[in-house]
Amino acid sequence: MPTITDRVTRPRGEDTRRRLIEAAHAQFLAQGYHGTSMRHIAQAAGLAVGGIYNHFANKEDVFVEVLDEYHPYHVIVPALEAAQGERLEDFLLQLMRLIRTAIQDQRDQLLPLIFIEMVEFRGRHIPALAARILPAFEPFLARFSEHQAELRPLALPVVQRAFVGMLVGHLVTDFILQKSPIGADPSIDWLAGALDVFLHGILKDPA
Amino acid sequence: MPTITDRVTRPRGEDTRRRLIEAAHAQFLAQGYHGTSMRHIAQAAGLAVGGIYNHFANKEDVFVEVLDEYHPYHVIVPALEAAQGERLEDFLLQLMRLIRTAIQDQRDQLLPLIFIEMVEFRGRHIPALAARILPAFEPFLARFSEHQAELRPLALPVVQRAFVGMLVGHLVTDFILQKSPIGADPSIDWLAGALDVFLHGILKDPA
DNA sequence: CCTACCGATCGGTAGG
């Protein structure tokens, strides 16, 4: 009875909901939240306006669900869990390689949704999001304290935030350079360079 | 004849224009571009809708002028020009202090306008903006090459972008932490920490 | 610079 099994694992309307989320995501990336109408979303998903309200309470609810589905968490955390390495340096180098492929795949999708949240909702949904996400980062942040012996005498939170800041700074400048007329020299491995500077900045000088 | 002088230095309607730019800026920060209506802007500036069109061609024109007036350039470049220092390290430390006070004053105004540009215009105005701005950064970027003897063997563009990325990463994470439930420990000098990591990351080890 | 208006479109709903 494959039909029944399908019904169980993929209940009626679940497909439509997914199509709506995907369509809304694309629209939000293209023109932001207020620049996207419920009609555009419905049309892109292949149904009429009224149909959306069978799946979502209102427009903001659509955005919250899209944000939940597509924020960088889902691409960063698996990388954090997959990365290994005896020394902190090896761990971070491997982590960088994993994040790099994620960036290559998702490029234009990692930041804009967060920017929309900041700009059009003034970060209204960030607290709830952070509460759900931050626990998953604990093991990663703990790595730094486990390997503190390899670090220069720096406050641990400073090291952790410097790492996150380095990544975010790379992503944002990548985003801007992409738009600007000068662009970024593709023959340079910018991410590796940034990590090099960071590692040399936090690690003890070889004795 | 003070009245005539006033007329010359502050022509008819120039006041209104300034009020409109300020009002529009505040509205854009509060709810983004598409979330702000011409009526809201007009009302906040103390006039009727139609009045706006005596000063601006259309809504997008208002945004472009606001962006031109308020982007980070006007706060960064004076700091770049004021900063001095014999060694690169001293120069950057002093620059950081200048930028810090700018950040404290402007906090919520440095990034959102750029984010709006990214999100709601897909960076459409960035090329023109970059062309006008980048020349002013040349002398600053040149500092790094002038002091190359103090640097580890790194590609110069990597060093320059790492510095900008460090600053941007600090600003963005500051913005996010500000919204998040955990916040940032105010007893830590995060910016100094980030610069410390950066400097140690690019400078030659003391021989 | 305001009043009064234009057509278009918005988010959302009733009723089937």
Add this chain to the structure above:
DNA sequence: CCTACCGATCGGTAGG
């Protein structure tokens, strides 16, 4: 899930 509609508001303009 669609049709047909609601009141509200949008960007923009004519005419004074």
